[in-house]
Amino acid sequence: MKVLFLGGAGMIGSAAAAEAVTRGMDVTVVTRSEPARPVAPGVRALRADVKDPDQLRSVLGREEFDAVVNWVGFTPDDLRGHPEFFTGSAGQYVFISTCSVFGRPVPQLPVTESSPRRQPVFGYPRDKVACEVFLEEAYRAADLPLTIVRPSHVYDRTVIPILSGWTAIERMRTGRPVVVHGDGTSLWSLMHSRDFANAFVPLLGNDHAVGESVNVVSGDILTWDQIHLALAAAAGVRNPVLRHRSSESIAVELPNWGDVLEHDFRHSMLFDTSKLRSLVPGFAPAVSFAEGAREVLAHYDADPARRVVNHDLDRAFDRLLE
Incomplete structure (x- = not known):
């Protein structure tokens, strides 16, 4: 199984890459500069600005992947061109969002994937909401094989x-x-990065996760x-x-x-973890x-x-x- 990480050389991305290699996946990581953390043995490391589709074309060519994971999309501008580039060349496009997108105070607990998303003030989750909306439209209108993953505090x-x-x-x-x-x-x-990786990696290439958002929490x-x-x-x-x-x-x-x-x-x-446990049977922190x-x-x-x-x-x- 071929997996492409756009970014993903930070704390949770590097843990996920190491777990993916352990599970026998062929992992490529694309970063703009030297990764802050050493890439796991067996990971192919490429250099390009992942927010620039032209640079991605120059390093990836026509290569196809079973799953592409975007770890570094923080505003819709960071995602321009991705639906066009990856629709048809990726079996799944996974966007790493955040559980901070859910409006506070939450109207009903526990939080589920369908809890209201709302953040008009706090910049980081406000922009992640905008990214989700942008990609959801590409899923509905252009068949982008989207999965949204929302970590909490890792x-x-x-x-x-x-x-x-x-x-x-x-x-x-x-x-x-x-x-x-x-x-x-x-x-x-709180969730340890090892637990996050064990919950997250089985979502890659999982057809049941396409079209879904998943809160990956402990x-x-x-x-x-x-x-x-x-x-x-x-x-x-x-x-x-x-x-x-x-x-x-x-x-x-x-x-x-x-x-x-x-x-x-x-x-x-x-957080309600029913969807995560249904997609990754047997997962427990x-x-x-x-x-x-x-x-x-x-x-x-x-x-x-x-x-x-x-x-x-x-x-x-x-x-x-x-």
């Missing part, structure tokens, strides 16, 4: 999955309070306090001090956090967040250069706690 050992990153870990280890938005009880879903539900406490335990901190502040007050001190808190993290998110958190801390503790404190953030936390 992490691996290199990612501390909270906005405050290593600064929060350092504060915990030195006995200082860490700010958590709201009252820490809103519900969230179903593992945690509160934001639990997320912080799991990271603290992995860092060897038994009794971390968590202090709660409203999203609005945090945004006053940290304006760049405003949109993501207001339109994403502050809302409880529960294998990496608990407790295990994932230990991987994260081991990675950061292995190299002092990775343990960087954001001093502006550190001071902003102190002001919020005064």
